Amino acid sequence: MKTYTIGEAAKALNLTPYTLRYYDKEGLLPFVERTSGGTRFFKESDLDALRIIECLKMTGMPIKEIKTFIDWCSDGDATLQERFNMFQERKAAVEAQMQELMQTMRVIEHKCEYYQAALDAGTEAIHHDKQIAKALAH
Amino acid sequence: MKTYTIGEAAKALNLTPYTLRYYDKEGLLPFVERTSGGTRFFKESDLDALRIIECLKMTGMPIKEIKTFIDWCSDGDATLQERFNMFQERKAAVEAQMQELMQTMRVIEHKCEYYQAALDAGTEAIHHDKQIAKALAH
DNA sequence: CTAATCCCTAGAGTCAACTCTAAGTCAACC
DNA sequence: GGTTGACTTAGAGTTGACTCTAGGGATTAG
Structure with missing residues (x-):
């Protein structure tokens, strides 16, 4: 399954690597994995999740509230x-x-x-x- | 003709007096007059102009570009x-x-x-x- | 093997648009 | 005439969302 470096993911989403690292720092990307060397790699599903995040941003939702949603996703059915x-x-x-x-x-x-x-x-x-x-x- | 203090104008436009003073400082309100004591008074037409400014903001236009437009308005038919x-x-x-x-x-x-x-x-x-x-x- | 080009972090800087503070002035009521 | 509350300014502070810098580390091309 194809994966993407932060630069490739940024290009695919029309964002910058800075922005993706910022999102990660803010807790929006707990699902993004790393290589043993510490380098992030983005899966296709991660890009899809980021598209949802961009969609929520479009509705005027601030990053902190999007984080709450991501946390809920991690918490499961409850x-x-x-x-x-x-x-x-x-x-x-x-x-x-x-x-x-x-x-x-x-x-x-x-x-x-x-x-x-x-x-x-x-x-x-x-x-x-x-x-x-x-x-x-x- | 009725006029409004900055507080009344702010209430009518659902803004704060701070915001109106900020707009004035940025050159968006060259048409707002003052009393001899220096207090701003807003005419009905000033509120209408501010509604246009709010409308331009709604389109995503930054304050500096709105100022350019206001300057053009002052420049007349040219x-x-x-x-x-x-x-x-x-x-x-x-x-x-x-x-x-x-x-x-x-x-x-x-x-x-x-x-x-x-x-x-x-x-x-x-x-x-x-x-x-x-x-x-x- | 080394040069180029990515990647990493922590933390500082930027920008727009307010938002507020301090110190003072003005206007209306008692 | 004094108090209250809204007005004034200059300038500092805040917020959100990036955006970049410095100082390293990893990976690929020749």
């Missing part, structure tokens, strides 16, 4: 409920983020139209207010 | 094209974020199902692999 709850919370967090992003998108699109019209007219004055704050607010 | 381009880029950034978030959502939902099944069975063993990394990766 923590199934906690882990389920955590993913339910992550799901709610992502849904909230998507709502916020959609609201943001509406504002940005409105601004695109605002500036398109201003460009066509050659001046922002068509939007009737030259005060910076008011122009920004439109 | 910078209309730059501002239009910036909003187009922000739109693309939000679209990319939404794609990423949807991908994240798929993974999270899969994990919710995984843990629901494990809870129903009373053990994660139904997913055939007790190694932490592999269980994480499923």
Whole structure:
């Protein structure tokens, strides 16, 4: 079964070796094994686990909370409920983020139209207010 | 026309007075006026401008780039094209974020199902692999 | 066998975005 | 007019997540 050095794993995940060592130091990678010489080697399943970690980061979860989850994983079936709850919370967090992003998108699109019209007219004055704050607010 | 103290403005925007002073120090609020005594007062249009700033932050834009935009606003019509381009880029950034978030959502939902099944069975063993990394990766 | 290029650790440094402290000023109420 | 509480500044401190340095050790190519 193919394994990866820290540099190869970093490249595969689009991270740096520094970041992977940092994650390991923070306790996120208890499953990564070492050679007798002390060099880490990453298995395919380790990369998959790291992809989950990256996914949790995407939801805005801080490293310390991800560590709690990893610890639960090590603790086995006794923590199934906690882990389920955590993913339910992550799901709610992502849904909230998507709502916020959609609201943001509406504002940005409105601004695109605002500036398109201003460009066509050659001046922002068509939007009737030259005060910076008011122009920004439109 | 109603105006707001820094504390009132902060409350209205769900920020702290510290944050508003920090934004001002970074040059994001050149439009906020002061009383003769030096106290800031925020107009309704200033709050609207701050809502745009918060919107830009939501897109992942750093404070320094937001400052560039505010400077363009102060520069008038000569910078209309730059501002239009910036909003187009922000739109693309939000679209990319939404794609990423949807991908994240798929993974999270899969994990919710995984843990629901494990809870129903009373053990994660139904997913055939007790190694932490592999269980994480499923 | 040696040079190059990875790997290791501990710990320091960086960066963004706040967040707070200290020392003082201003405004409203009693 | 004095107390209270919110305002002001400059500048220091915090937090999270890296990112790098120094000083070594291991592994591969010639």
